[in-house]
Amino acid sequence: MNSLKAQRGGWQTALLVAGGFAILVPAQMALDRRLAAYRQTPEMLWMPSRKVLRTLSLGHNGLLADIYWTRAVQYFGRQRILRRREYPLLAPLLEITVTLDPQLLVAYRFGGVFLAAPPPLGAGQPEKAIDLLRRGIQANPDQWRLWHDLGFIYYWELQDYPAASAAYLEGSKHPRAAPWMQVMAAVILQKGGDRATSRFLWTEIFQSTEDETIRDNARMHLDTLRALDDIEELERRAAAFRDRTGRWPQSFQEMTAAGLLEGLPADPQGHPYQLQPDGQITLHPSSEVKLDYGPSPEAR
Amino acid sequence: MLSQMMFSQTLAIVLNTFREAVRDRVLYNLIAFALILIASALLFGEISIGIQKTILLNVGLSSISIFGLLIAIFLGIGLVYKEMDKRSLYALLSKPIRRSQFIIGKFLGLNFTLLVNTALMSVGLWVALFYLMRRFEPQDQYLWVAIYFILLQLSLITGLCLFFSCFATPVLSAIFTFVAYVVGNFSADLRVFGELTQNGTLKGLSTALYYLLPNFSDFNVSAWVSHGNPVEGSVILLNTLYALCYNSVLVAAAVWIFSRKDLK
Numbered sequence: 006m007n008s009l010k011a012q013r014g015g016w017q018t019a020l021l022v023a024g025g026f027a028i029l030v031p032a033q034m035a036l037d038r039r040l041a042a043y044r045q046t047p048e049m050l051w052m053p054s055r056k057v058l059r060t061l062s063l064g065h066n067g068l069l070a071d072i073y074w075t076r077a078v079q080y081f082g083r084q085r086i087l088r089r090r091e092y093p094l095l096a097p098l099l100e101i102t103v104t105l106d107p108q109l110l111v112a113y114r115f116g117g118v119f120l121a122a123p124p125p126l127g128a129g130q131p132e133k134a135i136d137l138l139r140r141g142i143q144a145n146p147d148q149w150r151l152w153h154d155l156g157f158i159y160y161w162e163l164q165d166y167p168a169a170s171a172a173y174l175e176g177s178k179h180p181r182a183a184p185w186m187q188v189m190a191a192v193i194l195q196k197g198g199d200r201a202t203s204r205f206l207w208t209e210i211f212q213s214t215e216d217e218t219i220r221d222n223a224r225m226h227l228d229t230l231r232a233l234d235d236i237e238e239l240e241r242r243a244a245a246f247r248d249r250t251g252r253w254p255q256s257f258q259e260m261t262a263a264g265l266l267e268g269l270p271a272d273p274q275g276h277p278y279q280l281q282p283d284g285q286i287t288l289h290p291s292s293e294v295k296l297d298y299g300p301s302p303e304a305r
Numbered sequence: 306m307l308s309q310m311m312f313s314q315t316l317a318i319v320l321n322t323f324r325e326a327v328r329d330r331v332l333y334n335l336i337a338f339a340l341i342l343i344a345s346a347l348l349f350g351e352i353s354i355g356i357q358k359t360i361l362l363n364v365g366l367s368s369i370s371i372f373g374l375l376i377a378i379f380l381g382i383g384l385v386y387k388e389m390d391k392r393s394l395y396a397l398l399s400k401p402i403r404r405s406q407f408i409i410g411k412f413l414g415l416n417f418t419l420l421v422n423t424a425l426m427s428v429g430l431w432v433a434l435f436y437l438m439r440r441f442e443p444q445d446q447y448l449w450v451a452i453y454f455i456l457l458q459l460s461l462i463t464g465l466c467l468f469f470s471c472f473a474t475p476v477l478s479a480i481f482t483f484v485a486y487v488v489g490n491f492s493a494d495l496r497v498f499g500e501l502t503q504n505g506t507l508k509g510l511s512t513a514l515y516y517l518l519p520n521f522s523d524f525n526v527s528a529w530v531s532h533g534n535p536v537e538g539s540v541i542l543l544n545t546l547y548a549l550c551y552n553s554v555l556v557a558a559a560v561w562i563f564s565r566k567d568l569k
Contacts (some may be wrong), residue, residue: 026320063490063521064370064490064521064522064524064525065367065527067359067362067366067367067528067531069364071349071359071363074356075349075360105528106528108529108532109356152524193498210315227364237385
């Protein structure tokens with residue numbers, strides 16, 4: 006008798022729960038539709054003052070810095086996905102992050118790359134990136150790589166080779182700095198933005214970072230440099246073909262048959278290069294390798 | 306002989322305070338919640354990039370600190386009041402026990418409870434750290450310094466709670482302690498404010514408050530050690546000395562107030 010009652014009670018509860026959700030779910034969906042307009046609030050910082058935020062953290066500034074760093078990364082990712090060309094909140098978010106935790110190196114390095122990079126790759130604010138990195142150097146004097154990041158902004162984004170050289174030279178004075186820092190200081194001053202120097206510096210960034218976004222960015226630039234090298238070399242060989250035959254080659258197969266190529270040349274993403282009737286080399290339409298940016302015309 | 310008897314009596318109060326605290330369900334809820342939060346830090350780390358370990362350590366240390374603070378306040382405010390409310394204090398004081406022994410025993414008992422709780426939460430943090438990294442690194446040892454400083458902070462909270470609970474109701478004691486905790490975190494700003502002002506009285510007042518209030522920001526090294534940075538031995542020694550002295554003052558003041566309290 007009792008078990009029958011309990012069983013009935015169980016069924017009634019289950020029915021109530023199911024019935025409740027049957028109403029709750031469509032009600033929530035209706036609310037979502039009606040409240041969509043109210044929820045479209047503009048991106049905001051929550052707390053614009055860095056110093057106030059640090060004081061209000063009540064000693065949990067490390068935790069709060071992590072939250073702001075996560076916000077900065079998510080904000081950057083979202084703006085990129087939405088293909089927006091502006092990142093107005095990136096600099097303030099990173100500044101708040103490093104005020105809360107001045108030892109959060111990843112924020113300086115990330116900011117150094119993506120604040121300085123031109124849109125749509127970054128915020129196009131190299132001066133803010135320089136300010137951020139100088140703060141990082143002041144708070145972390147034992148981190149020589151921040152000098153490398155600073156020098157690289159002067160070198161790549163601003164093409165200010167004396168300033169870049171000075172930054173590398175200053176960083177090279179650190180007892181644990183890599184020996185190539187001093188070499189870079191001299192090479193940049195002497196050769197400016199040549200492609201070999203650019204390749205070395207991007208390779209160094211690619212190998213030293215733990216941040217996947219920074220690594221992808223460095224890989225993309227290295228792809229560009231390799232494609233520029235390839236195109237230059239292929240155009241030189243096409244010119245050699247014309248010197249021999251008196252006409253431009255019509256296909257890579259012709260160049261291979263003439264002993265000028267060993268196979269179908271492909272860009273760093275694996276897409277075959279395109280040979281134009283006038284001997285010019287272009288990228289495959291599906292290729293995502295970019296050729297329209299770089300430190301200086303010389304490097305292209 | 307007398308001192309030995311006094312020691313064993315105080316020890317009995319310490320252990321009794323601990324036993325009473327571990328019977329409280331609130332304690333287990335708070336510890337469980339802190340451990341869940343530490344475990345969830347493993348997921349928070351996935352959202353961000355490059356700092357999974359830093360996030361885990363910051364969330365873990367903040368959880369230990371915040372939940373330790375809640376435990377210290379919840380248990381601390383009732384230390385004296387509960388005994389009076391349940392009338393058990395009268396039975397205790399009818400025996401040859403001094404009021405100072407009662408206060409010191411209560412203070413040490415709650416500190417012992419906090420030590421055990423913090424140890425439990427720390428084990429949770431170390432397990433989560435091992436799960437994330439699959440190994441420990443030499444610089445992870447500095448985490449112990451951050452945990453030790455959290456314990457020192459909690460002992461100051463306990464001292465404050467005990468002091469306030471000697472003359473105020475539990476609710477008021479909780480409010481006073483929390484306000485002291487918040488203001489104690491602002492004490493550096495208080496001093497800067499004093500230095501900036503042109504008014505001599507204000508400057509003197511802010512400087513006096515700076516030294517009078519417990520300076521909780523001195524114990525905040527969590528963000529620093531989460532990057533594997535070491536903490537100087539002199540800082541550890543000075544913070545220990547500071548907490549010992551401040552707690553001695555608080556307990557002495559609590560004993561003084563409690564000794565003059567009319568318990569009829």
